[in-house]
Amino acid sequence: DAGITQSPRYKITETGRQVTLMCHQTWSHSYMFWYRQDLGHGLRLIYYSAAADITDKGEVPDGYVVSRSKTENFPLTLESATRSQTSVYFCASSETETQYFGPGTRLLVL
C-alpha cells in the first residue's frame, strides 16, 4: 500500500541495547524526518534528511544515528538505549512543507 509505514509499532528493550526503528515511504518524497513526542514537550525533531545521503541534526539528536541510502527508507538507530529515550517516535515525509506522518513506534526502555 502507498504511504508511510513504521516498524516495529511497539518495542520494549533494555538500557544499553541498540535499537533500530524503520521508516519506509512510497511517495518518493525528498524530505524525511524523525520526531519524538513526549508529554509536555510536543513533537521534537531528532534528525531530518533532504535527500538520499543527506542528513542533518534536529533539536534533540544526541544518542541517535540515522542513515538514508535510499530515498524511501530512513532508519533511526538508538546506539545504546537509555530510559530517557522512552517515547513515541514518528517518522514523517514531505515534498513541500506539508508533512505526512507514519503511525508511530512506541518504545519503552527498561
Next chain:
Amino acid sequence: QKEVEQNSGPLSVPEGAIASLNCTYSDRGSQSFFWYRQYSGKSPELIMFIYSNGDKEDGRFTAQLNKASQYVSLLIRDSQPSDSATYLCAVNDKTSYDKVIFGPGTSLSVIP
C-alpha cells in the same frame, strides 16, 4: 531560539459551539503556518495551512493569521464530539525550507 506556544488546555466546549484554538510564534520571519490534528494514540494529520494575513476557511474550520501580532488561530464551528483531539500548531523554520517547528498542542474536548 524559535518557539511556538499554545495553551495546553484542556479546552472543553459543548457540541455545536465554536472552539477557538490559539498559537503564538517567536520568529517574525515565519511565512507558513499549519494546523495538525492528532487523535489519541494516532499520528498527526494536516487539517489547515495558511500563508497570508487574514482568514482562510475550509468547511467548519477557519484559520486566522496576524503576522504583525505573530498570532495564528483555528476556529472550529459547530463543534462535534469527533473533533475531540489535540491540535498542533506548526510554523515553518525560515532557515530551512523543509522544516517546521511544532507547538506543544492544545487538547480539545467537545462535550455532547
